[in-house]
Every structure is written in structure tokens, then in C-alpha cells.
Amino acid sequence: MVKPLIQKLEQFAKLSDEDRQVLEDAARDVKVIGPRQDIITEDDEPNDVHLILDGWAARYKMIPNGDRAILAYLIPGDLCDIHVTLLNQMDHSIGALSTCRVAFIPRQKMDEIMRRDGQLGRAIWWSTLVDEAILREWLVNMAHRSADKRLAHFICEMLLRSKAVGLTDDDSFELPLTQEELGDTMGLSTVHVNRTLQDLRAQGLITSRGKRLIVNDVDRLFEFSDYNPNYLHQVGGHKRDR
Amino acid sequence: MVKPLIQKLEQFAKLSDEDRQVLEDAARDVKVIGPRQDIITEDDEPNDVHLILDGWAARYKMIPNGDRAILAYLIPGDLCDIHVTLLNQMDHSIGALSTCRVAFIPRQKMDEIMRRDGQLGRAIWWSTLVDEAILREWLVNMAHRSADKRLAHFICEMLLRSKAVGLTDDDSFELPLTQEELGDTMGLSTVHVNRTLQDLRAQGLITSRGKRLIVNDVDRLFEFSDYNPNYLHQVGGHKRDR
DNA sequence: CGCAAGATTGAAGTACGTCAATTCCAGTGG
DNA sequence: CCACTGGAATTGACGTACTTCAATCTTGCG
Numbered sequence: 001m002v003k004p005l006i007q008k009l010e011q012f013a014k015l016s017d018e019d020r021q022v023l024e025d026a027a028r029d030v031k032v033i034g035p036r037q038d039i040i041t042e043d044d045e046p047n048d049v050h051l052i053l054d055g056w057a058a059r060y061k062m063i064p065n066g067d068r069a070i071l072a073y074l075i076p077g078d079l080c081d082i083h084v085t086l087l088n089q090m091d092h093s094i095g096a097l098s099t100c101r102v103a104f105i106p107r108q109k110m111d112e113i114m115r116r117d118g119q120l121g122r123a124i125w126w127s128t129l130v131d132e133a134i135l136r137e138w139l140v141n142m143a144h145r146s147a148d149k150r151l152a153h154f155i156c157e158m159l160l161r162s163k164a165v166g167l168t169d170d171d172s173f174e175l176p177l178t179q180e181e182l183g184d185t186m187g188l189s190t191v192h193v194n195r196t197l198q199d200l201r202a203q204g205l206i207t208s209r210g211k212r213l214i215v216n217d218v219d220r221l222f223e224f225s226d227y228n229p230n231y232l233h234q235v236g237g238h239k240r241d242r
Numbered sequence: 243m244v245k246p247l248i249q250k251l252e253q254f255a256k257l258s259d260e261d262r263q264v265l266e267d268a269a270r271d272v273k274v275i276g277p278r279q280d281i282i283t284e285d286d287e288p289n290d291v292h293l294i295l296d297g298w299a300a301r302y303k304m305i306p307n308g309d310r311a312i313l314a315y316l317i318p319g320d321l322c323d324i325h326v327t328l329l330n331q332m333d334h335s336i337g338a339l340s341t342c343r344v345a346f347i348p349r350q351k352m353d354e355i356m357r358r359d360g361q362l363g364r365a366i367w368w369s370t371l372v373d374e375a376i377l378r379e380w381l382v383n384m385a386h387r388s389a390d391k392r393l394a395h396f397i398c399e400m401l402l403r404s405k406a407v408g409l410t411d412d413d414s415f416e417l418p419l420t421q422e423e424l425g426d427t428m429g430l431s432t433v434h435v436n437r438t439l440q441d442l443r444a445q446g447l448i449t450s451r452g453k454r455l456i457v458n459d460v461d462r463l464f465e466f467s468d469y470n471p472n473y474l475h476q477v478g479g480h481k482r483d484r
Numbered sequence: 485c486g487c488a489a490g491a492t493t494g495a496a497g498t499a500c501g502t503c504a505a506t507t508c509c510a511g512t513g514g
Numbered sequence: 515c516c517a518c519t520g521g522a523a524t525t526g527a528c529g530t531a532c533t534t535c536a537a538t539c540t541t542g543c544g
Contacts, residue, residue: 061382064468069382086368091375091473126328133333135377140303140311142385143429147532178490187385189533194492210542226306231333389500420522431501436524452510 002027002103004077004165005051009123011164011235019120022113027051027103033096039080040094048104050080055100056176060184061092070185072135073097073158077165082110082128098176126233133231142187145225147196150186152225155206159215160229172214244269244345246319246407247293251365253406253477261362264355269293269345275338281322282336290346292322297342298418302426303334312427314377315339315400319407324352324370340418368475375473384429387467389438392428394467397448401457402471414456 002023009015030053033039039057040046052074059072059080071092074080080094085107096102114121134157141153155175162173177185179193186193200206205221207214215221222229244265251257272295275281281299282288294316301314301322313334316322322336327349338344356363376399383395397417404415419427421435428435442448447463449456457463464471 059378061378063382063386064470067386069386071378071381083367083371086364087371087375087475089472091475092378122328125325129325129329132374132377133329135374135381136301136303136313136334139313139377139381139384140305142381143427144305144309144311179492180490185385190491191493191534192532198492228306230331233329233333421524422522432523433502433525434500440524 001030001053002051004053004075004167005079008077008127008165009120012126012233013119013123015119015123019118022116022120026105026109026113027053029104029106031102031104033057033100033102035096035098038093038095039100039102040090042090042093044090045088046081046084046090047107049082049107049110050094051103051105052076052078052080053101053103055096055098057094057096057100057102058181058185059092059094068184069187070181072131072138073185075158075161075165076167078131079124079127082114082124097181130231130233133233137231147186147188147192148199149225150188151182151193151196152200152205152221153227154182154186155200155213155215156218156221156225156227156229157232159218160232160234164232164234171216171218172212174211175208175213176211243272243295244293246295246317246409247321250319250407251362251369254368254475255361255365257361257365261360264358264362268347268351268355269295271346271348273344273346275299275342275344277338277340280335280337281342281344282332284332284335286332287330288323288326288332289349291324291349291352292336293345293347294318294320294322295343295345297338297340299336299338299342299344300423300427301334301336310426311429312423314373314380315427317400317403317407318409320373321366321369324356324366339423372473372475375475379473389428389430389434390441391467392430393424393435393438394442394447394463395469396424396428397442397455397457398460398463398467398469398471399474401460402474402476406474406476413458413460414454416453417450417455418453 005023006015006020039050042061054076057074057080058070059074060068060070062068074094084090114124137157141150145153158175159168159171159173162168167173179190179197182188183190183193188196197206197208201208203224204216205224207216221227248257248262248265281292284303296318299316299322300312301316302310302312304310316336326332356366379399383392387395400417401410401413401415404410409415421432421439424430425432425435430438439448439450443450445466446458447466449458463469
């Protein structure tokens with residue numbers, strides 16, 4: 001049930017059978033959330049931590065002018081907001097994009113897990129630090145790269161993150177996003193997203209078949225987008241020397 | 243010595259005299275860092291947590307194309323990277339912009355502080371969650387707002403953050419940044435930063451005298467930049483209804 | 485089969501970047 | 515007190531990556 005999370009955490013630390021069991025127990029309360037439904041809404045004061053088991057969700061903010069800013073994608077194995085309860089209320093929302101299975105972990109349970117001795121708490125910390133590093137890299141991406149490299153960079157990241165939770169098939173993976181959602185993520189119009197994707201396809205960097213995206217040549221895509229995966233702090237894979 | 247930090251934390255929780263003393267003791271090892279010098283450099287594996295006592299520093303990444311992306315500003319009272327030691331190595335650098343006094347707090351000491359019972363640990367957590375919320379808001383800002391609103395939004399934030407640590411004088415504060423640094427922050431050319439600032443001045447929103455920036459009418463600047471300070475999770479001040 | 489939502493296209497506008505010159509200003513040395 | 519310097523701010527002219535609008539075409543799905 002919590003396989004993706006475990007797989008992700010084990011990149012960083014070896015978990016004991018007990019650790020695994022603790023996670024299984026914590027994630028018993030599973031709800032299915034339909035596409036376009038919120039998991040948490042701005043101004044909420046949530047009492048649970050949410051773990052995505054299946055499907056894609058997005059962290060987003062609405063801007064007074066009507067724009068939607070997507071701030072992060074949450075895929076299987078991702079925990080949302082381990083410690084938000086410390087803050088008075090949410091300053092953003094989290095919504096399901098596709099149909100999601102989400103485990104609701106009671107705040108108190110989560111606190112216990114984090115306080116346990118051993119590797120589990122450390123590993124979860126590590127994953128939240130990586131989430132923050134991703135946010136920083138997105139900031140670099142939005143403010144400093146052109147549309148084509150920006151999109152390519154994003155694709156590199158989602159490929160590696162999908163791979164880390166066992167959701168890839170060679171170098172292809174499900175990218176269940178509309179071009180409008182991509183635009184809200186990258187700060188681009190849908191028209192420009194469309195043309196830019198065509199461009200990447202024309203360059204032979206990617207291929208898409210429905211919602212499945214195929215990276216034809218990972219090295220070339222990395223090269224093209226100046227992709228340095230160090231911020232994901234994954235072990236083993238994908239070193240990049242510069 | 244650690245007054246700004248204490249002042250900031252007390253927005254969130256009442257600290258005991260003992261809490262205050264613990265902070266004082268932890269921040270004994272103070273170093274002066276000159277402008278343009280790094281406090282931590284990418285790929286370092288730091289053993290200390292750094293607390294800015296005086297001056298401005300910036301979190302930044304260099305991009306292969308030679309650009310510098312500024313990801314955050316660190317002002318007095320800001321702690322850098324409470325828990326980076328969990329990750330193998332830094333994925334970005336932190337550099338002093340002006341001359342900075344920085345307290346080097348040994349990792350172990352910091353761990354003890356976070357484990358103590360009572361309000362101090364909670365308050366420090368709160369401040370790191372706010373740092374992350376700031377990062378998200380910056381992402382919104384870069385990807386979804388025009389240059390003039392983007393700059394205005396940034397100025398609103400720095401005004402409130404400066405105010406929270408007692409560095410404002412009415413609605414004016416020191417902004418020791420060059421236009422090039424502003425550009426590296428906002429993803430704009432220096433030329434465009436220059437023209438945009440002139441524009442804000444011409445609209446009567448701000449005035450600058452050397453490195454001191456005066457906000458002429460906070461409400462108007464908030465209005466202009468769609469500024470909603472909820473993400474700073476400050477108590478009391480500056481509610482915004484929409 | 486039929487309908488929406490999404491993807492694609494074309495044409496025209498604009499907010500920004502680039503390049504290169506000039507002016508301003510704080511600090512330094514005489 | 516002034517002249518000199520180098521970094522920062524400012525300006526003008528021009529180029530371009532993106533946006534906007536509005537139409538059409540495609541696709542998944544009841």
C-alpha cells in the first residue's frame with residue numbers, strides 16, 4: 001500500500017521491517033479523491049497529514065487576477081505538509097488532478113513516527129528537505145530559463161521522481177497534465193506551451209502517446225536543459241559532472 | 243546579541259528567560275563576513291547552523307550559462323539551513339551581500355535546542371515553515387506577475403520582514419541591494435529593473451534615498467502588487483481581506 | 485454517434501532583453 | 515578641499531520571446 005513511499009525513503013536509509021509496518025499502520029485511512037477536487041483548501045486548519053498513494057495532485061495558489069499558480073506536483077509516495085499544523089492555517093491549497101487514492105494520517109500518529117528512534121524519522125525528514133530543494137530549483141527554473149529549457153527541465157525532474165517510486169518504464173512515464181496545467185506551472189500561456197512542446201518533439205527530445213511521455217534520449221534532454229539532478233539528493237543514480 | 247531572532251520568534255510564541263539565555267549561549271561564536279564572501283558554498287558539508295546577526299546575505303545558485311539566481315534574502319534574525327546536515331551536501335550557496343556578523347551554531351547544539359521541551363523549538367520550527375512559505379510565494383511572484391508588480395511585491399515582503407525584526411523606521415528600511423542583485427532575484431535585466439523602479443517612483447509608491455527605501459503608502463503598494471501577507475504567518479499585523 | 489475538453493494554428497501586439505553609451509556618486513589619495 | 519576612479523545607475527535604439535484573441539481541429543468518452 002505504501003510501497004512508493006518506502007521505495008523513495010530507501011534511497012536514503014535502510015528501513016527495518018518494523019519501520020515498514022509502522023508506515024502501513026499509519027496509512028490505513030484511505031480516501032479516493034476525484035479529479036479537480038481539493039484535498040486541502042487554503043485557510044483550512046488540517047488535522048491530518050496526507051500521503052499520495054496513487055494519482056497526481058498539485059499544490060497551488062489562486063491569484064487575485066484569476067490565475068492559478070501551481071507550486072508543486074505530488075505523486076505517489078509524496079507526503080503533503082508534515083507539520084503545517086504548527087502554522088495557524090494553510091496559505092495554499094492541494095487539489096487532485098487525476099483520481100487519487102490518499103491516505104489520511106492523523107497528526108498525532110505522524111508526530112509519534114517522527115519521534116521514534118531509528119531511520120524512519122530521519123528518512124522522512126530527508127524527503128521534506130528534498131521537497132524544499134525542489135521548490136528552490138523551480139524558482140531558478142521559472143525566473144532564469146527560457147520556455148523550452150524550462151519545460152525540458154521539468155520533464156527531467158518528473159522522470160527522475162517517477163523513477164524513484166517505480167512509476168517509469170524505461171524512460172517513459174505517465175504525465176497526466178493538460179497543457180493548461182503545464183502553463184499554470186511554468187508561468188506560460190497554453191499557446192506557448194503547445195508550441196514549445198511541438199518544438200521539443202521536433203528536436204526528437206521527447207515523444208508523447210496520449211498521457212504517456214517518452215524521453216527519447218535522457219542525456220540529450222539533460223544537456224539541453226542544463227539539468228543537474230543534485231538537488232534531488234538521490235543516491236546512486238544520475239550524477240552529472242560539470 | 244540575538245535580539246532580532248528573539249523578536250521574530252516572539253511573534254509566534256512567548257519565550258521564557260531560559261529560552262532566551264539558551265539562544266544567547268548558542269550564538270557565542272560570531273564571525274564577521276565581508277561583502278561578496280560566501281558563508282556556505284555549494285557542495286560544502288557544513289557542521290554549523292548560521293544565524294545572521296547583522297547585514298544582508300543571499301541564498302543563491304549559479305546557472306551553467308553564468309547567470310546567478312538569488313533564491314532568498316537572509317536578514318538579521320534569520321537562521322540558515324537548520325537541518326542541511328541531513329543531506330549529503332549543499333545544493334546552493336549562501337553569500338554575504340553587505341558586511342555581515344554571523345553566529346556559527348554547532349550542529350549538535352542546535353539539535354539540543356530543537357529537542358528541548360517548551361516553546362523555543364516550536365518557535366524555530368515555525369520560522370522554518372515560514373521560510374518555506376516565502377519560497378512558495380516567490381515562485382508565484384516570478385512565474386505569474388509582471389515586472390512592476392513583482393518588484394512591488396518583493397518590497398512589501400521585505401518591509402514586513404524588516405519590521406518584524408525591528409529594522410524599520412515607520413515605513414522605511416535599508417535595502418542594501420544593487421539593481422543587478424534585484425535583477426538576479428526577479429529574473430529581470432538590470433535595465434528593466436532600473437526602468438521599473440523609476441516607474442514605481444513616478445507613481446509615488448516608493449522613494450529611495452541611497453540604500454534606504456521609503457514606502458510612501460503601504461496600503462497603496464499592497465493594493466498595487468496584490469500583496470496578501472498571510473504567507474508570512476505573522477500574528478496581529480497586516481490582515482488583508484479579499 | 486455526438487459532445488466537450490483539450491490541442492493546434494495564424495496573425496498581431498507587447499513586455500521584456502540586449503547592446504552600447506553616458507551620467508552619477510561614494511570613496512580614495514593627494 | 516579637490517581631482518580621480520570604478521562601480522552603479524540611467525538612457526536610447528532596436529530586437530525577440532512571449533501573450534492574446536479567435537478560429538479550427540482532434541480526441542476521449544458517455
